[in-house]
Amino acid sequence: MPTPTSEPLTALELDRFVFHSWSAQGRLAPLTIAGGEGCEVWDDTGRRYLDFSSQLVNVNIGHQHPAVVAGIVEQAGTLTTIAPGHANLARGRAARAITSLAPDGMSQVFFTNGGADANENAMRLARLHTGRPKVISAYRSYHGNTGAAIAATGDWRRIPNEHATGHVHVFTPYLLRSDFWASTPEEECERALGHLARVIECEGPASIAAILLETVPGTAGVLIPPPGYLAGVRALADEHGILLILDEVMCGFGRTGRWFAFADHLEPGTRPDLITFAKGVNSGYVPAGGVIIGDDVAATFDERVFPGGLTYSGHPLAMAAIVATLEAMASDDVVGHARRIGDDVLGPGLRSLAARHPVVGEVRGVGVFWALELVAGRGDVAPLGPTDMAFVKAECLRRGLLPFVQDNRIHVVPPCVVTAAEVHCALSIYDDVLTALEENR
Structure with a gap:
């Protein structure tokens, strides 16, 4: 030594x-x-x-970025950490900044330490809200390296870590290597939706809490959904009382040239039930993530305890970085x-x-x-x-x-x-x- x-x-x-x-x-x-x-x-x-x-x-x-660094430094001089059970100005400002960008009807944020535990808690919220055990996700996906998040992941990293239960996988659109013998984006979309509908039917709609998808699968290959696909998924979810969780951990907060990537893919007036985020929300300067929660889902826990939490949920330094990042992104x-x-x-x-x-x-x-x-x-x-x-x-x-x-x-x-x-x-x-x-x- x-x-x-x-x-x-x-x-x-x-x-x-x-x-x-x-x-x-x-x-x-x-x-x-x-x-x-x-x-x-x-x-x-x-x-x-x-x-x-x-x-x-x-x-x-x-x-x-000087504004983000300055925001972190200023917060460090005021209060470096505080337990999540307290109200804190930095945390409230960050939540308001995020929900101001979200669709109508999504007015609360559960903060996490990153994207994996954002997806963990989104799945937990969906299961508790619906009373159903299963989550459908894609084979071409990555949702994080924690228990349920890695089980929801589709790539090879799932296999040595597959300990959580209640996960079902489907094939999603990828025309270059189509699993549906499609030759056009329209065929790929229609057949992928048919495949998803069939899996829902076979698994039993009443057993499925949520469909969890990356709006644009990132690590799997930047797979832009064909027109109509995510709108079709939203319709299938609505038909069967299933929640739609869109994972915007990688593709959100400017990456696709939109605050949220789903803005290019869902019908006007529709939205996900839950949105997970991390990464770009403060450019990773201080670890942070979270779930933007639909008001109907949040209301489930008005009189019922939500059985989840993290010591560093809404950490003040991370929250200050979020506020400074979103302000700088908007002004520039x-x-x-x-x-x-x-x-x-x-x-x-x-x-x-x-x-x-x-x-x-x-x-x-x-x-x-x-x-x-x-x-x-x-x-x-x-x-x-x-x-x-x-x-x-x-x-x-x-x-x-x-x-x-x-x-x-x-x-x-x-x-x-x-x-x-x-x-x-x-x-x-x-x-x-x-x-x-x-x-x-």
């Missing part, structure tokens, strides 16, 4: 004391990040990288900027890459939420394997871009404040990397 006279250890040397998530520990060589500003981060040598991962797709307002039109960057710069640029590179099988996205799906070649949608994707990640880093690489995809997910010049720089790097990949294969 170091002594007071020992040479200071570097971040990488100290990292050996850290047990990393989703990793075999013996071969790790993580990139050291020493600082950041806006859409850039730098390592401990001072080398800079364009952050087109937004870390875990959460730094929506960019790194070290960050959400509108994200939409325009996606429509005018990022989307066209990525589609141009796809036209030039046979290895790009599909481009999907909206706002600052995009994915390049990499395949064997034109007309061959076999996904690229781990070796090729490791090459892509290494080449992006070598050229000064911090990527988000998942399975056979590059997720293009910069902060919502990214500039056109930064997008063009990233597009040039992606172009060079894809060229190198095609020459290397």
Whole structure:
């Protein structure tokens, strides 16, 4: 162990004391990040990288936004922590700011520490409100790494952690790799809804508390729902007295160029029953998440105890970060900027890459939420394997871009404040990397 006279250890040397998530520990060589500003981060040598991962797709307002940092500092000087049973100005201001953006009829927030426990508590609320045990979710999904949230998740991470009960999975739209033998978005939508209706019928509608879906599945591939799909899910839920929980943990608060991604997908006058959020609500500066609760669901607990809570629910530092983030996003039109960057710069640029590179099988996205799906070649949608994707990640880093690489995809997910010049720089790097990949294969 170091002594007071020992040479200071570097971040990488100290990292050996850290047990990393989703990793075999013996071969790790993580990139050291020493600082950041806006859409850039730098390592401990001072080398800079364009952050087109937004870390875990959460730094929506960019790194070290001065207004958010100032809000946290001011709150730290006033009150650093308080139990959730007390009223607190920072907590109330954050709840009001969030519900002011939500649809009518959703006027309360249950705060959590992040997205996973937001989904945990949304499912708990739904089960207690309906008196039903089951939750339907998608195979192509990620809802968090806690007990019920990981069981609701569809990807491989569920399998070694599948201890919670009452979870049913369905296939959702993904036209490139359709599970429904569809050839058009309309067919994919209709058949996916038919599949969901059949699963509800087979499981027994009276046993299903909720349908839990990411509005736009993120880690699963930035899978934009075809027109009519989420509206159809809402209608099926209404038909059977099932609650609709929309997980906006990754896609909410500006990521799609909307405050909430479902604004593009539900019929006017309709809404989810519960909305889960985290990440972009304060760009991850201090851990926070929550559930926006429909008034009819909240009323269930007017005279009945809600059996749930967290020590750090509505933590004052996190709440101050939420208020400062949402105020800065509103005053600077960050959400509108994200939409325009996606429509005018990022989307066209990525589609141009796809036209030039046979290895790009599909481009999907909206706002600052995009994915390049990499395949064997034109007309061959076999996904690229781990070796090729490791090459892509290494080449992006070598050229000064911090990527988000998942399975056979590059997720293009910069902060919502990214500039056109930064997008063009990233597009040039992606172009060079894809060229190198095609020459290397």
